[in-house]
Amino acid sequence: MSHLDYWHEKWKASDTPGFHRPVLVPAIEKLQHQIIPEDKSMAIFIPLCGKALEIKHFIDLGCKIIGLEFSEKAIYLLSEENQFGLQESAIEGFGKVFQNAEKSIQIYCGDLFEFSKDTLVENCEIGAVIDKGSFVAIDPEMREKYLQVMASFVESPKCRYMMCLYDHDMGRGPPHVVQLEYACVKLGQFGFKMIDYFKGEPFFGLSEKRREEMRVRGATTFTENTYFFVKN
Numbered sequence: 001m002s003h004l005d006y007w008h009e010k011w012k013a014s015d016t017p018g019f020h021r022p023v024l025v026p027a028i029e030k031l032q033h034q035i036i037p038e039d040k041s042m043a044i045f046i047p048l049c050g051k052a053l054e055i056k057h058f059i060d061l062g063c064k065i066i067g068l069e070f071s072e073k074a075i076y077l078l079s080e081e082n083q084f085g086l087q088e089s090a091i092e093g094f095g096k097v098f099q100n101a102e103k104s105i106q107i108y109c110g111d112l113f114e115f116s117k118d119t120l121v122e123n124c125e126i127g128a129v130i131d132k133g134s135f136v137a138i139d140p141e142m143r144e145k146y147l148q149v150m151a152s153f154v155e156s157p158k159c160r161y162m163m164c165l166y167d168h169d170m171g172r173g174p175p176h177v178v179q180l181e182y183a184c185v186k187l188g189q190f191g192f193k194m195i196d197y198f199k200g201e202p203f204f205g206l207s208e209k210r211r212e213e214m215r216v217r218g219a220t221t222f223t224e225n226t227y228f229f230v231k232n
């Protein structure tokens with residue numbers, strides 16, 4: 001099974017796969033004033049976005065969103081459930097982009113490992129990255145490649161980075177357990193330093209179905225922690 005087949009099967013099986021949480025990351029409310037770019041021409045990049053609620057949350061706050069998602073079904077549901085009216089267009093050599101009429105939402109449909117800033121249909125600087133269920137979803141041996149892709153998106157000295165990491169004892173992912181020290185070193189290489197963190201509540205925001213799935217996989221604990229990084 002390729003790294004994309006796994007996710008394709010999840011979206012094929014359900015309109016709301018277990019990893020989709022029906023609530024925002026709790027830290028968002030505390031961090032949003034720092035996440036929202038002061039320069040309104042800058043976008044928030046949400047890699048591996050699925051139909052995450054944070055997309056609508058930041059659109060309602062007047063932000064511009066660039067998302068990246070492999071599953072066309074996920075993007076279709078994102079558009080339908082939020083009445084975004086996303087329209088697709090093809091991008092040669094990559095896949096597709098789905099945009100609303102105002103072009104404040106651009107969701108790129110394709111493989112992250114074939115994506116770069118050159119894929120964007122219009123030149124745009126990234127003012128913040130929301131990395132939730134993204135870095136932790138990637139197979140450990142692909143992490144360096146993931147960081148290479150992220151490099152072109154975090155070039156701006158104004159860029160901020162919110163990363164969610166998990167503590168769990170399921171033995172295997174996804175979501176994979178990524179050590180905070182590793183994330184700090186890797187984001188440190190882009191010039192980021194961590195300035196804030198929020199410890200989550202065990203099993204917060206998960207449906208009973210998802211909790212049961214995790215118990216079956218051996219989880220006695222599952223906590224999402226949020227870390228916030230800035231440059232100087």
Ligand SMILES: C[S@@+](CC[C@H](N)C(=O)[O-])C[C@H]1O[C@@H](n2cnc3c(N)ncnc32)[C@H](O)[C@@H]1O
Pocket residue numbers: 003004007008011019020021047048049050051052053068069070071074110111112113132133134137
């Ligand atoms: C764990 S889910 C997280 C979704 C979303 N961030 C959220 O919090 O609800 C990971 C998502 O990334 C997508 N995905 C996984 N690997 C990908 C890749 N290489 N390129 C693009 N999308 C990918 C999957 O289809 C899935 O929707």
